[in-house]
Amino acid sequence: MNQSRMTKELKSELYQTIYKRQSVRKYEQAKLSQDQLQDIEDFLNKAELLDPEIKFETKIVDSEAVKSLIPIKAPHYLQFFSEAKGDYLLNAGFVLQQLDLYLSKNDLGSCWFGMAKPKKEIIAESDLEYVITLVFGNSKAENHRDSIEDFDRKSLSEIKKGETHYDLLEAVRLAPSATNGQPWYFISEKDQIHLYQVEPNFIKKFFYEKMNKIDMGIALAHLWLAADHQQQDFKVEKLSESPAEVEGYNYLTTVKL
Template identity: 75%
Template sequence: MEELISKEELYQTIFKRKSIRKYHQDKLSGDQLQSIMDFLNEAKALDSEINFEAQIVDSDQVKSLIPIKAPHYLQFFSEEKGDYLLNAGFILQQLDLYLAANNLGSCWFGMAKPKKEIIADSDLEYVITLVFGRAAEDNHRDSIEDFERKTLSEIKSGSDYYDLLEAARLAPSATNGQPWYFKVGAKQIHVFQHQPNFIKKFFYEKMNRIDMGITLSHLWLAAEEHGYKFKFEKYSYDPALVEGYNYLGTVKI
């Protein structure tokens, strides 16, 4: 299939995207919705052995304590195997960038739950929702200074691969928690996930894993853009220790 958008364009969008929570309520066309599904089905997976499916529904199919009123809700379901939450974050973040690159708004919606019938209807496990539509607020950031993020020195040690880590740094995350840490080695970057305390664990365990997939997708796009390889693996031992964080895996570049 012809590429719906270049990886370079997705990469460039990392530096201007933002979460959109105000939408025009008119629906996108059938063709636009189809392109969105086509893009998702062609997106790169971290683990292509894990099946997933998505459906686009209206607000009446969604429950949430703190709603976001949008014309469309994409509910993502996955086979519950391997690191499926990581894989889901990795895949769906490409869609978040695709939507922003096409001048549409989108927002990850971890607070949402599908209606019971929808969950019962699917053989796969419900993972998360992404809302989208025509933005009724400014859709892009003007500069990197407009991102509220930790500094690079707070999230990494080692001096190489600035471009890769800068893209990873700007990734969105649930409640902007940014649960990642990177330790740079020779031709590899070890990736760590913040260990939530006992109270936060209940809510954040699932979201943080999705966040890690999101940051890995930014790292992958940056690797593509700057001519590096990208192979994500997990060593059977911890290659390094970072206090307060758990080892997640290693990107070989």
């Protein structure tokens, strides 16, 4: 990966936050200060990118600019727009998960919000494709977990094959995903980890195809932070052929360590 634009300390703090973050759905309605909002914009400017060639922009808006059948009432909604090329959904998940961790580290609440859509006028303002929303603000509820046992997640043995890189995959196992679907599977080898994404059934395909790609980007963000913590390389490189068949999953890409 390129020379990171974040300090070592900041990456390490984001890594530690993996083990305690949780989604927050109840917010104080007071807005954050201009300084806090600027700090969030500044953080996004130094977030690591999976593909620097993919243009993206973010808008922080209030609830009037958001449509949703099942609302989350928050003071701020960050809408992520991207050029629709290459692995842009992976990139969106990768970038915004760094922000999710950053907010949690700063004792703010946040939650991915796949059910939301920007109002038509907002979509029309951008040349880029709307991808996803992340809500945030001061939390009314607890925004950290006390221990790993408080995470409702599959066990490592359900999501991986191979005996290597336990610590890296533990960090990935705890990643958030749409409806907590955890659509990932890993084949772990000596110097590389192959990532697989669940094949959604016909009914789920419409909604989950996009969400699951974002989820995989989130998983990659946790993997990157964990690899960085162990001073391992992190290079995402899709092999020309699937390294192995995994029933119910499709090969997505490989991380070389």
